[in-house]
Amino acid sequence: MKITLLPGDGIGPEIIDAAVEVLNAVAEKHGLAFAYDHQLIGGAAFDATGSPLPEATVKSALQADAVLLGAVGGPKWDDVAPALRPEKALLGIRKVLGLYCNLRPIRVSRFVSHLSPLKKERVENVDLLIVRELTGGIYFGAHKEAATDENGVESASDIEIYSRPEVERIARFAFEAAKGRRGKVTSIDKANVLASSRMWRKITAEVHQKFYPELELNNLYVDNCAMQLVLNPGQFDVVLTNNIFGDILSDEASVLAGSIGLLPSASLGDGTGMYEPIHGSAPDIAGLGTANPLGTILSAAMMLRYSLKQEEAAADVEAAVEKVLKKGFRTADLAGSGLTVVSTSEMGRLVAREIV
Ligand code: IPM
Ligand code: MG
Numbered sequence: 544m545k546i547t548l549l550p551g552d553g554i555g556p557e558i559i560d561a562a563v564e565v566l567n568a569v570a571e572k573h574g575l576a577f578a579y580d581h582q583l584i585g586g587a588a589f590d591a592t593g594s595p596l597p598e599a600t601v602k603s604a605l606q607a608d609a610v611l612l613g614a615v616g617g618p619k620w621d622d623v624a625p626a627l628r629p630e631k632a633l634l635g636i637r638k639v640l641g642l643y644c645n646l647r648p649i650r651v652s653r654f655v656s657h658l659s660p661l662k663k664e665r666v667e668n669v670d671l672l673i674v675r676e677l678t679g680g681i682y683f684g685a686h687k688e689a690a691t692d693e694n695g696v697e698s699a700s701d702i703e704i705y706s707r708p709e710v711e712r713i714a715r716f717a718f719e720a721a722k723g724r725r726g727k728v729t730s731i732d733k734a735n736v737l738a739s740s741r742m743w744r745k746i747t748a749e750v751h752q753k754f755y756p757e758l759e760l761n762n763l764y765v766d767n768c769a770m771q772l773v774l775n776p777g778q779f780d781v782v783l784t785n786n787i788f789g790d791i792l793s794d795e796a797s798v799l800a801g802s803i804g805l806l807p808s809a810s811l812g813d814g815t816g817m818y819e820p821i822h823g824s825a826p827d828i829a830g831l832g833t834a835n836p837l838g839t840i841l842s843a844a845m846m847l848r849y850s851l852k853q854e855e856a857a858a859d860v861e862a863a864v865e866k867v868l869k870k871g872f873r874t875a876d877l878a879g880s881g882l883t884v885v886s887t888s889e890m891g892r893l894v895a896r897e898i899v
Contacts, residue, residue: 544575544576544577544578544608544851545578545580545606545607545608545609546566546577546578546579546580546607546608546609546610546611546846547579547580547582547600547604547607547610547611548563548579548580548581548582548610548611549582549583549584549600549604549610549611549612549613549636550581550587550613551584551585551586551587551612551613551614551615551629551824552585552586552587552613552614552615552616552617552629552824552826552829553613553614553616553617553823553824553825553826553829554613554614554824554825554828554829554830554834554887555585555587555612555613555614555615555824556613557829557830557832557834557836557887557888558613558614558820558834558835558836558838558839558887559611559613559839560887560888560891561836561839561840561887561888561890561891561894562611562836562839562840562842562843563579563891564888564891564892564894564895565840565843565860565863565891565894565895565898566843567895568894568895568896568898569847569853569856569859569860569898572856572859572898572899573853573855573856573859575851575853575856580603580607582597582599582600582603582604583597583599583600584596584600584612584615584629584632584633584636585614585615585616585620585629585630585632585633585824586615586616586617586619586620586629588600588632589620589623589629593627594627595615595627595628595629595631595632595635596631596632596635596636600632600636601635601636601639604636604639604640604815604817605639605640605814605815607815608815608850608851609815609816609817609818609846609850609851610636610640610815610816610817610818611817611818611819611839611842611843611846612633612817612818612819613819613820613824613839614819614820614822614823614824614825615629615630615632615633615824616628616629616630616823616824617629617824617826617829619826625686625688634682634683636817637677637678637810637817638678638683640810640812640814640815640816640817641678641812641813641814642677642678642810642811642812642816642817643676643677643678643679643709643712643713643811643812644674644675644676644677644712644713644716644810644811644812645673645675645676645677645789645809645810645811646672646673646674646675646720646808646809646810646811646845647672647673647675647789647793647796647797647806647807647808647821648671648672648673648806648807648845649669649670649671649672649673649796649797649799649800649806650669650670650800651666651667651669651670651799651800651801652801652805652865652868653667654865654868654869655800655801655802655805655868655877656801657801658801658802658877658879659798659800659801660798661773661776661799665775665776665777666776666777666799666800667777669776669777669779669799669800670780671776671779671780671781671782671796672720672724672780672782673782673784673789673792673793673796674713674716674717674720674781674782674783674784674789675784675785675786675788675789675790675793676705676709676710676713676784676785676786676789677786677789677810678709678786678812679704679705679706679709679785679786680703680704680705680739680785680786680787681702681703681704681786681787682786682787683704683786684701684702684703684704685700685702686700686701686702687699687700687701703737703739703785703787704739705739705742705743705785707742707746710742710743710746710747711746711750713783714730714746714747714750714751714783715750715754716811717730717781717783718750718754718755718758718781720781721755721758721780721781722755722758724780724781725780726757726758726759726780727758727759727761727779727780727781728751728758728759728760728761728780728781728782728783729760729761729762729763729768729780729781729782729783730743730744730747730760730761730762730763730783730784731762731763731764731765731768731782731783731784731785731788731789731792732744732762732763732764732765732785732788733764733765733766733788734762734764735764739785740785743785744762747760747762747783765784765788765791765792768782768788768792769791769792769795772792772795772796772799773795776799782796793808793821794821797821797822801877802835802876802877803821803822803838804820804822804834804835804837804838804874804876804877805835805837805838805841805877806820806821806822806838806841807819807820807821807838807839807841807842807844807845808820808821808842808845809842809845809846809849811849815850816846816849816850818842818843818845818846818850819839819842820838820839820841820842821838822838832886832887832888833874833875833876833886833887834874834887835874835875835876835877835887835890836874836887836890836891837864837890837894840860840864840891840894841860841861841864843860844857844858844860844861844864845857847860859898860894860898862897863894863895863897863898864894866897867890867893867894867897870893871883872885872889872890872893873885874886874887874890
């Protein structure tokens, strides 16, 4: 199985190395053969080649069975032209691979639930899945960079645009996901203000009526959703959102789990899938060996499940992570009294060792 590895920037290389250690243990146990192809992306690629998304990277990803990404970006590239920013590479690869669906599952392990900023009893039963549209909306609508008009007034704009097929396919994805869960979809919009949201709500209701009448559909305005996520996060099963609302709400929801370092994601389309932790490149701790690799390791588990169709191996990785947490091993972000603090690579090795 061909896996393209894109370590990227900041802590990216360290967390990818830890995930590879776990994948190698999985390969050994389940008799799988992984062929890794390391490629550049983001600031690292820009520094080496002048482009944040080199042709070789795109080629490797298109030919792979799956892509595992660390993180991109950092202050070093803050002044780079917009089209060459590291983040642009992420949007670019999502687009070329046609990854219109981003899955961000949020479950709270009982071993870390006390680290949540919310009261334990509020987060204990949290098990939600954010289904975020990933290749449309304001991220990909026309961007007009700041410019000064004849009156000397500076303005800039970004356009939020969705087509019917884009909304239909992501809505169907959310309902399909809900089927295997608690059967409840909450669709997020700002239909009281935005035309694009009114269409989103209308089409989601049609898809529901036509194909999934047995499931439950609720609509929530995005501002209300932001509030409900901290008031009563246990109410959510599948949360269906557009690109920008999903970006914002998934960061908010990530803190429920105690540390953003624990959360995985999958980006899916009709071809190769891409997997990455939901946190960023954390340049402040890059190279120190203190980053938490569990979000990346759990992303590798999602890769085994969705792209490589190795459900048993995926479940093994998830169980191994729980075992290591249960034994009291923690990276610095999860440290606490009575616990053993380990480095990024040690954490990778500990999880790998539980896979026997
Ligand atoms: C994410 C990130 C990206 C996004 C950035 C880095 C472009 O925040 O994956 O959530 O906004 O999609
Ligand atoms: Mg984000």
